[in-house]
Amino acid sequence: MTRAARIVEICVSHRGREGPLLLILHDVQCEFGCVDAEAERVIAHELNLSRAEVHGVVSFYHDFSAEPDPRPCIELCRAEACQARGVEELVASAEAAAGERVRLKTVYCLGLCSVGPAARIGDRLHARLNTAALVKLVQSA
Amino acid sequence: MTLVRISDDALALACGADAVAAAFVAASCTVERVSSWGMHWLEPLAEIDGIGFGPLFPEDVAAVLAGTSDKRIGAIADHPFIKRQQRLTFARAGKTRPLSLDDYADTGGWSALKRVKSMASPEIVAEVAHSGLRGRGGAGFPAGIKWRTVLEAQGPRKYVVCNADEGDSGTFADRMLMEGDPFQLLEGMAIAAQAVGAQQGYIYVRSEYPHAISKLNAAIELAREHIAPFRIEVRVGAGAYVCGEETALLNSIEGKRGEVRAKPPLPAHEGLFGCPTVVHNVLTLAAIPHIMVPGGASRYDSLGIDRSKGTMPIQLAGNIRHGGLFETAFGITLNELIHDIGGGTASGRPVKGVQVGGPLGAYIHPSQFDLPFDYEAYAGADALIGHGGVVVFDDRANMGALARFAFQFCAAESCGKCTPCRIGSTRGVELIDRIWAGGRDADAVEALAQMHNARKDRRSRDEDLQLLEDLCETMQFGSLCALGGFTPYPVRSALKHWPEDFT
Numbered sequence: 001m002t003r004a005a006r007i008v009e010i011c012v013s014h015r016g017r018e019g020p021l022l023l024i025l026h027d028v029q030c031e032f033g034c035v036d037a038e039a040e041r042v043i044a045h046e047l048n049l050s051r052a053e054v055h056g057v058v059s060f061y062h063d064f065s066a067e068p069d070p071r072p073c074i075e076l077c078r079a080e081a082c083q084a085r086g087v088e089e090l091v092a093s094a095e096a097a098a099g100e101r102v103r104l105k106t107v108y109c110l111g112l113c114s115v116g117p118a119a120r121i122g123d124r125l126h127a128r129l130n131t132a133a134l135v136k137l138v139q140s141a
Numbered sequence: 142m143t144l145v146r147i148s149d150d151a152l153a154l155a156c157g158a159d160a161v162a163a164a165f166v167a168a169s170c171t172v173e174r175v176s177s178w179g180m181h182w183l184e185p186l187a188e189i190d191g192i193g194f195g196p197l198f199p200e201d202v203a204a205v206l207a208g209t210s211d212k213r214i215g216a217i218a219d220h221p222f223i224k225r226q227q228r229l230t231f232a233r234a235g236k237t238r239p240l241s242l243d244d245y246a247d248t249g250g251w252s253a254l255k256r257v258k259s260m261a262s263p264e265i266v267a268e269v270a271h272s273g274l275r276g277r278g279g280a281g282f283p284a285g286i287k288w289r290t291v292l293e294a295q296g297p298r299k300y301v302v303c304n305a306d307e308g309d310s311g312t313f314a315d316r317m318l319m320e321g322d323p324f325q326l327l328e329g330m331a332i333a334a335q336a337v338g339a340q341q342g343y344i345y346v347r348s349e350y351p352h353a354i355s356k357l358n359a360a361i362e363l364a365r366e367h368i369a370p371f372r373i374e375v376r377v378g379a380g381a382y383v384c385g386e387e388t389a390l391l392n393s394i395e396g397k398r399g400e401v402r403a404k405p406p407l408p409a410h411e412g413l414f415g416c417p418t419v420v421h422n423v424l425t426l427a428a429i430p431h432i433m434v435p436g437g438a439s440r441y442d443s444l445g446i447d448r449s450k451g452t453m454p455i456q457l458a459g460n461i462r463h464g465g466l467f468e469t470a471f472g473i474t475l476n477e478l479i480h481d482i483g484g485g486t487a488s489g490r491p492v493k494g495v496q497v498g499g500p501l502g503a504y505i506h507p508s509q510f511d512l513p514f515d516y517e518a519y520a521g522a523d524a525l526i527g528h529g530g531v532v533v534f535d536d537r538a539n540m541g542a543l544a545r546f547a548f549q550f551c552a553a554e555s556c557g558k559c560t561p562c563r564i565g566s567t568r569g570v571e572l573i574d575r576i577w578a579g580g581r582d583a584d585a586v587e588a589l590a591q592m593h594n595a596r597k598d599r600r601s602r603d604e605d606l607q608l609l610e611d612l613c614e615t616m617q618f619g620s621l622c623a624l625g626g627f628t629p630y631p632v633r634s635a636l637k638h639w640p641e642d643f644t
């Protein structure tokens with residue numbers, strides 16, 4: 001099946017639901033690692049929206065990206081409660097360990113604010129990180 | 142066979158609960174996965190015959206079973222952290238299996254929903270109003286008034302929307318409730334639907350909470366018949382803090398950019414898809430089943446102080462020794478919360494300040510720690526209770542850097558609709574950098590002859606501080622929503638109490 005056909009299939013699977021655009025974008029992002037211009041065109045056509053409308057939505061949200069990034073991704077919380085628990089002191093070593101191979105993404109709060117510094121890899125969560133633990137996570141990502 | 146109870150809450154998992162559970166299974170124990178007690182410094186916490194052990198690693202299991210473990214904390218229910226609480230919304234925390242309909246029904250579940258089925262809508266609304274319940278999402282608006290507005294509004298259909306975007310740093314009560322007691326939230330939503338005449342409900346959960354999302358989906362499937370004919374669907378956010386603002390949230394569910402809408406119209410009149418909509422925080426809705434049992438509203442009204450009624454699940458976070466969930470009636474002070482209950486900082490160093498109410502809340506100086514936890518008392522001190530998050534900082538924190546972070550966060554998360562927030566936040570970051578640098582000379586553009594109105598001589602630090610004050614005022618009074626409007630609170634409070642961190 002072509003990519004476009006698959007995206008049409010995703011759109012069809014959400015037919016009948018109120019306000020389906022975000023549901024569709026999540027599915028496309030999850031399956032293809034991005035929502036690119038071609039995907040926007042297909043989705044716009046299926047939902048009878050303009051491409052500008054779809055692009056406006058895609059570009060608004062941090063979770064959707066225009067290009068795929070094949071690198072493993074570690075989301076590190078750098079919000080206030082994790083700052084209070086010392087996350088900023090870990091960042092330099094983590095960045096050094098990540099280099100170009102691993103994507104170290106800053107997020108704001110994972111709901112683990114009493115046991116930070118906290119990080120997320122996919123649906124796996126990690127808490128009480130220190131430099132050694134975070135560097136190990138980066139290396140094994 | 143020994144029965145061991147261990148939480149499957151995301152925080153317990155992040156601290157390694159699965160490996161500990163597996164070690165108990167390998168030692169021929171039966172393991173039951175329950176909700177979390179909320180004593181986070183003890184997670185992973187195992188409970189055997191009411192006795193707690195934590196924080197555990199898999200290698201501790203042998204000693205726990207042999208009765209020689211030094212991680213024994215005694216009877217959990219008698220632990221001072223638990224004993225001092227008044228748990229209503231979190232009455233089941235630690236005690237029930239989150240997705241067990243039997244456990245839920247055995248602990249009083251669905252009785253409020255059954256009761257309201259035979260009540261007239263205005264009666265239900267009157268009881269909620271009588272309880273004094275106010276919204277727990279931040280603004281503290283009386284729930285009864287909101288319900289009455291939606292009940293009286295005309296529309297082709299009506300909605301109940303649960304705001305589970307919980308983006309504030311230092312908060313996790315919504316997450317714990319959705320993961321630990323999801324049926325209670327569904328029951329609260331079904332009662333709201335019954336009261337206002339809604340057919341469809343949505344729970345908008347942030348994408349950072351995958352465990353809560355799967356628990357809710359499973360719970361909705363299991364509870365379908367209990368809440369029928371009302372239907373509930375989970376919608377997942379996409380990493381935008383501003384989508385916690387109720388009108389941005391509605392736009393997001395509709396599949397639009399999460400831009401804030403101007404009010405009026407209120408969501409109660411024209412909300413989701415233009416229809417009358419009740420929007421409430423998770424904790425507001427989860428309190429409803431306790432209020433709608435016989436005598437519940439009066440009991441709720443009897444708790445708390447002044448106009449802050451009932452209990453608040455307070456979240457102790459950041460640099461605190463005993464972090465976790467502490468539900469208590471309003472009126473408690475920060476001194477009690479941080480020192481008596483929280484045991485001071487985790488680092489053992491002196492407390493420098495705390496931020497209450499998330500990224501838009503003020504930084505509070507230790508000299509104000511006798512302030513009672515109460516909406517009006519906090520407002521009077523230019524502070525915010527918000528969603529009840531308390532983030533503790535030790536003396537190594539740089540409050541100027543935290544003020545700068547407040548602007549930076551606002552810039553990253555601004556929806557872009559209004560100028561004071563969209564542009565002002567970035568100017569704020571630059572200004573604090575300049576204040577640190579001790580003022581600045583005119584830049585290349587300002588120095589151009591054509592820039593008649595631009596200032597040519599050097600700005601002093603005091604002038605930049607005055608500019609910062611002006612910027613805060615513009616943002617506070619010129620922004621459409623509280624993201625731009627409240628960012629000045631952390632900034633101004635940091636500057637007021639710790640001016641030395643701005644040099």
Ligand SMILES: Cc1cc2nc3c(=O)[nH]c(=O)nc-3n(C[C@H](O)[C@H](O)[C@H](O)COP(=O)(O)O)c2cc1C
Nearest residue numbers: 276277278304306307308385386387421422425623
């Ligand atoms: C920037 C911003 C973020 C917000 N985030 C949340 C949130 O994450 N959860 C929430 O319940 N309310 C949040 N609110 C408050 C909501 O707009 C709204 O007041 C609340 O959902 C109403 O529910 P309640 O009556 O139960 O408090 C936020 C408001 C603003 C301005």
Ligand code: SF4
Nearest residue numbers: 556558559562622625
């Ligand atoms: S204050 Fe900021 S987030 Fe709120 S409406 Fe204006 S631009 Fe959007």
Ligand code: FES
Nearest residue numbers: 077082110112113
């Ligand atoms: S602030 Fe880092 S998990 Fe909440």
